[in-house]
Amino acid sequence: MAETLAESAAPRPAAVGPAEARRPPMSVVGPVAWARASLFSSWWSTAITLALAYLLVRWAMGLVDWAFINAIWSVPVNDQGIAQTQACRALEGRGACWAVITEKYRFILFGTYPYDQHWRPLLCILLFIGLYIVSAMRRFWRKELALVWVATLVLIGVLMWGGILGMPYVPQERWGGLAITLILATFGIAFAFPLAVLVALGRRSRMPAIKTLCIVYVELIRGVPLISLLFMASVMFPLFLPEGMNIDKLLRAQVAIILFAAAYLAEVIRGGLQALSRGQYEAADALGLSYWQKTGFIILPQALRLVIPPLVNTFIGLFKDTSLVLIIGIFDLLTAGKTAVVEPAWQGFGVEVYVFVGLIYFIFCFAMSRYSQGLEVELNRHRVR
Amino acid sequence: MSDSAVDPRLLRPPPKRGMRLSWADERFRAIIWQVLIVGVVVGIVWWLVRNTQHNLEVRRIATGFGFLNREAGLPIGEHLIEYTPASTYARALLVGVLNTLKVAVIGIVLATILGTLIGIARLSKNWLLSRIAGAYIEAVRDVPLLLQLLFWYTIMQMLPAPRQSLNPVTGVFLSNRGLRLPWIQWQDAHSFALLGFVIGVIGAILYVRSARAKRMQDGQPRKVWPAVLGLVVVLPLVIWAGLGAPWQGDIPALRGFNFQGGFSVSPEYFALLAGLVTYTAAFIAEIVRAGIQAVPAGQWEAAEALGLSRSRVMRLIVLPQALRVIVPPMTSQYLNLAKNSSLAVAIGYQDIVSIANTTLNQTGQAIEGIAIIMAVYLCISLSISLFMNWYNARIALVER
Numbered sequence A: 001m002a003e004t005l006a007e008s009a010a011p012r013p014a015a016v017g018p019a020e021a022r023r024p025p026m027s028v029v030g031p032v033a034w035a036r037a038s039l040f041s042s043w044w045s046t047a048i049t050l051a052l053a054y055l056l057v058r059w060a061m062g063l064v065d066w067a068f069i070n071a072i073w074s075v076p077v078n079d080q081g082i083a084q085t086q087a088c089r090a091l092e093g094r095g096a097c098w099a100v101i102t103e104k105y106r107f108i109l110f111g112t113y114p115y116d117q118h119w120r121p122l123l124c125i126l127l128f129i130g131l132y133i134v135s136a137m138r139r140f141w142r143k144e145l146a147l148v149w150v151a152t153l154v155l156i157g158v159l160m161w162g163g164i165l166g167m168p169y170v171p172q173e174r175w176g177g178l179a180i181t182l183i184l185a186t187f188g189i190a191f192a193f194p195l196a197v198l199v200a201l202g203r204r205s206r207m208p209a210i211k212t213l214c215i216v217y218v219e220l221i222r223g224v225p226l227i228s229l230l231f232m233a234s235v236m237f238p239l240f241l242p243e244g245m246n247i248d249k250l251l252r253a254q255v256a257i258i259l260f261a262a263a264y265l266a267e268v269i270r271g272g273l274q275a276l277s278r279g280q281y282e283a284a285d286a287l288g289l290s291y292w293q294k295t296g297f298i299i300l301p302q303a304l305r306l307v308i309p310p311l312v313n314t315f316i317g318l319f320k321d322t323s324l325v326l327i328i329g330i331f332d333l334l335t336a337g338k339t340a341v342v343e344p345a346w347q348g349f350g351v352e353v354y355v356f357v358g359l360i361y362f363i364f365c366f367a368m369s370r371y372s373q374g375l376e377v378e379l380n381r382h383r384v385r
Numbered sequence B: 001m002s003d004s005a006v007d008p009r010l011l012r013p014p015p016k017r018g019m020r021l022s023w024a025d026e027r028f029r030a031i032i033w034q035v036l037i038v039g040v041v042v043g044i045v046w047w048l049v050r051n052t053q054h055n056l057e058v059r060r061i062a063t064g065f066g067f068l069n070r071e072a073g074l075p076i077g078e079h080l081i082e083y084t085p086a087s088t089y090a091r092a093l094l095v096g097v098l099n100t101l102k103v104a105v106i107g108i109v110l111a112t113i114l115g116t117l118i119g120i121a122r123l124s125k126n127w128l129l130s131r132i133a134g135a136y137i138e139a140v141r142d143v144p145l146l147l148q149l150l151f152w153y154t155i156m157q158m159l160p161a162p163r164q165s166l167n168p169v170t171g172v173f174l175s176n177r178g179l180r181l182p183w184i185q186w187q188d189a190h191s192f193a194l195l196g197f198v199i200g201v202i203g204a205i206l207y208v209r210s211a212r213a214k215r216m217q218d219g220q221p222r223k224v225w226p227a228v229l230g231l232v233v234v235l236p237l238v239i240w241a242g243l244g245a246p247w248q249g250d251i252p253a254l255r256g257f258n259f260q261g262g263f264s265v266s267p268e269y270f271a272l273l274a275g276l277v278t279y280t281a282a283f284i285a286e287i288v289r290a291g292i293q294a295v296p297a298g299q300w301e302a303a304e305a306l307g308l309s310r311s312r313v314m315r316l317i318v319l320p321q322a323l324r325v326i327v328p329p330m331t332s333q334y335l336n337l338a339k340n341s342s343l344a345v346a347i348g349y350q351d352i353v354s355i356a357n358t359t360l361n362q363t364g365q366a367i368e369g370i371a372i373i374m375a376v377y378l379c380i381s382l383s384i385s386l387f388m389n390w391y392n393a394r395i396a397l398v399e400r
Helices: A002-009 A030-038 A043-069 A086-091 A099-110 A119-136 A144-161 A178-203 A208-223 A226-240 A249-275 A278-286 A291-306 A308-328 A333-340 A350-379 B026-058 B089-122 B127-141 B145-158 B188-218 B225-242 B267-293 B297-305 B310-346 B352-363 B366-395
Strands: B173-175 B178-181 B253-255 B258-260 B263-265
Touching: A043 B127, A099 A119, A099 A178, A099 A333, A099 A350, A119 A144, A119 A178, A144 A178, A178 A208, A178 A249, A178 A308, A178 A333, A208 A249, A208 B026, A208 B366, A226 A249, A226 A308, A226 B026, A226 B310, A226 B352, A226 B366, A249 A291, A249 A308, A278 A291, A291 A308, A308 A333, A308 A350, A308 B145, A308 B310, A333 A350, A333 B145, A350 B127, A350 B145, B089 B127, B089 B267, B089 B310, B089 B352, B089 B366, B127 B267, B145 B267, B145 B310, B178 B267, B188 B225, B267 B310, B297 B310, B310 B352, B310 B366, B352 B366
Parallel strands: none
Antiparallel strands: B173 B178, B178 B263, B253 B258
């Protein structure tokens, strides 16, 4: 120690070799310095930190008490098959009654689908998740992906309806739960996306009639709430069709969701078309490409790439908005959750069910949102200095 | 830029060509395409209208808005204007519109305040505060609003009955019948004082403007706060005192099974407002954060180098620039909040959607009912857009 001090005091000879690396003092780096800078930088900041820490600890302890320590995970069922929930009621809200989930999770996830056939909607859910994961990987972003989508969606239809390959037929009225939510969201996006591309192109078109049509469509849909479109699908749509022609409720709601999503997606895609520099359009024209060649080979690949992050955000919004079909009585995940606590034995345990259903929505949306953030960083890497 | 440098050949107008009736002519193709597409759209609409007319005849459903003058017979719990079940459908729908506006306007104001606070907290140097704000934003944005509304409503229903109601502060009662707050018994003196307050605010704005204009001329700073205080606070107080200073509290009290008196907030309204505000605030927080971050750090440093205090830097330099980034996405959040208020129907708050839905179930006139809902929301959306566009133009960067 004395040696180093003496050395640092005296002028160092040049031939000693590389200087010994020394750690910066503790007051600049390390956990203590970090805490001083980001938690206790001023008396005001210290007060906020202490108050928040106190509230956070109290809240977390309350949550652990409610969700784990005082919680009841299962209740006995009597010979009539009715759950005995007295133990849960005795808690009076001091603990969660997770028994409602362990008892009802198959109903919440699959609705009234025949019990012994539950593997079919489960397989559909897994297929959907696989489809999302494959679509999210950049190495699969090629034309064949569209074929994979078509094949998977057909396969899901076959699985849900059945009637062939020894699977009994299940009418659409008995579908329900998470599978319906995923069907509404995925088919919604799959059909809305091509429509949205056409509408966005139409809105930028130089043909006045087409441009007007597209503007009226987009602004009309964006000006009204989704509920009014769903009401329209459930009560007005049957009036539109000729007598004898009947479309089931799920399909009508699906059409409303497609029309709704297409208007919002069209605006996002139009943003991408506008952001593309004029030179790209002019260069394509100069090469003598036709309108559809120009659009398909030059404009869309670049414009869509520019708007992938906002597109994913629109997908998240759409995924959440499918829950609105509850209002017209379609049996999606949220409706199944709400119905699960209608039974007298389970009345009053809505909070537990909503927490469970909310977690499922959260997992899907959070994954998409993280993916969108990661993609944004990746796609903008060339701009970051 | 002198004219003589321009090649005269460039000034020649392009040759005018007549349109050829050939597929090779772009203008001809455009006309054919437009005729084709408009024809298809008109054809589909005509087909739908004809089907509808036929169906309405077969099912003997009346058309037209004649039902608006009939007696509605539907009870409405919350109404801002006089209403009884004996009133007409038109009045019932008007009550619904007012209920929608009541949620939307108050929701927008509260969501803006809460969202701005969370957005600033997200940018705080305090690690814990910014992390908590971030967790809140992420958690709230990734769960459907309808689920959150049902959650809030369930919690409201789980509150104790009025007899055992929570009483955090004297006079404030929270029970499964909603929230009761103390209020004053409204008298004419209060109305006049309110009028005086409005006049005072207008006078104060005019005074501040003229003082600023004078300051622009001679550069002398003027004290404006005494006059503003006098106009905004003292004037209404003097009016109130001059009219006898009436003051009679209206404290809610338990009578029988429910409360009497006080200012009442129904559980449906409370759940709807809480859900809408907390949900929209998370989106607004992200917009505010992005807006403030969009102002380059050099602007902060330059302003601090001029010797401005931190709050003045925020108010005079950063905020005006951030607002230009914030206002357009904020407009769409306000539109979303107004449209999302239609989810009230799921928890039984009687807004326009709920009342129009009951109306169309009672009268069977689905087309008129949905047309009314859509017309109301289009009007609300258009008003918000127009107001925000005006505001956006006002704060826009003045360029050459």
